[in-house]
Amino acid sequence: MKVNILKPVLVSNQERAKENRKFFDRANSLVLNIIGSPGSGKTSVIENIVKRLKCKYKILVIEGDIKGSIDSERLSRLKIDTIQINTQTECHLDAFMIAQALPKIEKQYDLILIENVGNLVCPAEFEIGEDYKVAILSTPEGDDKPIKYPLLFHLAKVVVINKIDLLQHLNFKIKKARKNILDKNPKVLIFEVSAKNGKGFDKLVDFIEKELTKKK
Amino acid sequence: MKVNILKPVLVSNQERAKENRKFFDRANSLVLNIIGSPGSGKTSVIENIVKRLKCKYKILVIEGDIKGSIDSERLSRLKIDTIQINTQTECHLDAFMIAQALPKIEKQYDLILIENVGNLVCPAEFEIGEDYKVAILSTPEGDDKPIKYPLLFHLAKVVVINKIDLLQHLNFKIKKARKNILDKNPKVLIFEVSAKNGKGFDKLVDFIEKELTKKK
Numbered sequence: 494m495k496v497n498i499l500k501p502v503l504v505s506n507q508e509r510a511k512e513n514r515k516f517f518d519r520a521n522s523l524v525l526n527i528i529g530s531p532g533s534g535k536t537s538v539i540e541n542i543v544k545r546l547k548c549k550y551k552i553l554v555i556e557g558d559i560k561g562s563i564d565s566e567r568l569s570r571l572k573i574d575t576i577q578i579n580t581q582t583e584c585h586l587d588a589f590m591i592a593q594a595l596p597k598i599e600k601q602y603d604l605i606l607i608e609n610v611g612n613l614v615c616p617a618e619f620e621i622g623e624d625y626k627v628a629i630l631s632t633p634e635g636d637d638k639p640i641k642y643p644l645l646f647h648l649a650k651v652v653v654i655n656k657i658d659l660l661q662h663l664n665f666k667i668k669k670a671r672k673n674i675l676d677k678n679p680k681v682l683i684f685e686v687s688a689k690n691g692k693g694f695d696k697l698v699d700f701i702e703k704e705l706t707k708k709k
Numbered sequence: 710m711k712v713n714i715l716k717p718v719l720v721s722n723q724e725r726a727k728e729n730r731k732f733f734d735r736a737n738s739l740v741l742n743i744i745g746s747p748g749s750g751k752t753s754v755i756e757n758i759v760k761r762l763k764c765k766y767k768i769l770v771i772e773g774d775i776k777g778s779i780d781s782e783r784l785s786r787l788k789i790d791t792i793q794i795n796t797q798t799e800c801h802l803d804a805f806m807i808a809q810a811l812p813k814i815e816k817q818y819d820l821i822l823i824e825n826v827g828n829l830v831c832p833a834e835f836e837i838g839e840d841y842k843v844a845i846l847s848t849p850e851g852d853d854k855p856i857k858y859p860l861l862f863h864l865a866k867v868v869v870i871n872k873i874d875l876l877q878h879l880n881f882k883i884k885k886a887r888k889n890i891l892d893k894n895p896k897v898l899i900f901e902v903s904a905k906n907g908k909g910f911d912k913l914v915d916f917i918e919k920e921l922t923k924k925k
Contacts, residue, residue, distance in 0.1 A: 530746045530747045530748060531746045531851075532746060532849060532850025559830065559858060559859070560856075560857065560859060561856060563856065582834070584828065611746070611829065611857070612828055612830055613828070614775065614800035614826065614828055615831070631748070631849065633748060633849035633872065634748025638748060641747065641774060643775075643776060656849065658878075659849070662875055
């Protein structure tokens with residue numbers, strides 16, 4: 494007689510994430526899990542990165558949304574491959590959802606950008622096979638968000654502070670935000686950008702290119 | 710022999726929400742469940758409402774946060790009662806968390822404002838015993854959010870479009886946002902406000918006062 498031992502969801506998610514990781518490793522793909530609030534500018538940040546790297550590297554974007562395909566349609570205008578995942582009622586991507594997308598990845602990609610569902614909480618709790626998490630924090634959200642949503646900022650390797658073009662109209666203090674982020678995660682890399690006017694993206698893209706070179 | 714039939718979480722949450730509702734009904738309290746993204750301005754909207762109504766009505770604010778008590782400390786400066794709920798790893802308030810706070814409610818309050826965890830997804834799925842949900846959408850998030858996070862906008866009785874002071878610096882179109890909200894929910898009431906400069910709060914507060922009068 495067979496005994497089934499059910500494991501907690503997070504453990505089996507982690508195991509599935511490791512399998513996803515093996516798949517990406519076989520293709521030497523750099524995989525970024527991009528997490529931020531609704532409207533923090535995840536898609537716009539991806540657009541800026543893609544525009545600067547698409548001539549030199551093969552890029553795939555995987556879009557996680559509860560419903561619809563607004564963002565993947567928007568990104569496909571940049572003439573790159575996209576895969577849309579609709580999570581239905583789930584507020585985050587998990588490793589099993591990514592696993593379902595893997596059979597659709599028929600080419601080798603240098604860079605795979607995964608846009609998670611807009612949410613600062615749950616997406617941080619689920620590994621999906623990424624190299625690392627990139628947290629997007631937009632200035633209108635306030636400089637206290639790293640204190641109120643600590644896990645993401647603790648786990649991210651990179652934090653992108655977006656919408657710096659709005660700074661003069663807001664009470665957001667960059668210095669305070671940096672302190673709040675570094676308190677959670679002293680080793681994190683912080684980039685300040687405006688996805689609207691492109692400011693700050695050269696440094697971020699330089700960093701990503703260095704990471705891409707390591708994969709070669 | 711006793712047979713235990715376990716019910717799905719959401720069913721028992723709903724039952725607990727009904728019990729919470731009975732508690733609030735006995736005190737004739739109007740209870741609003743305030744939901745929005747991190748940084749959409751939930752606390753600032755509450756501050757504006759409290760300032761305009763606190764001389765006339767007894768108000769309690771229940772603050773839901775993953776960690777910390779930044780917002781309830783901020784609100785207690787307005788000299789009103791607050792209760793802080795820390796959800797730890799949970800990305801939303803549920804009816805059981807509110808039930809745990811009920812024994813701490815020792816007075817009669819006319820208005821109970823519950824600030825949910827910053828998140829557009831899961832908080833919408835859990836009734837907590839509220840009269841209705843108030844969705845906060847801030848202009849920097851983009852006018853497409855009602856399409857991408859439809860459940861909240863479908864369920865809310867009131868949508869507050871916040872940060873209208875920033876409109877001139879953004880691509881956010883009020884007309885498009887209104888259409889996207891009304892497509893999900895034709896009966897919804899939409900208020901446009903700036904929690905920064907107080908614009909638009911007279912209409913919103915008038916509406917809340919009418920609702921308070923109905924409870925008498």
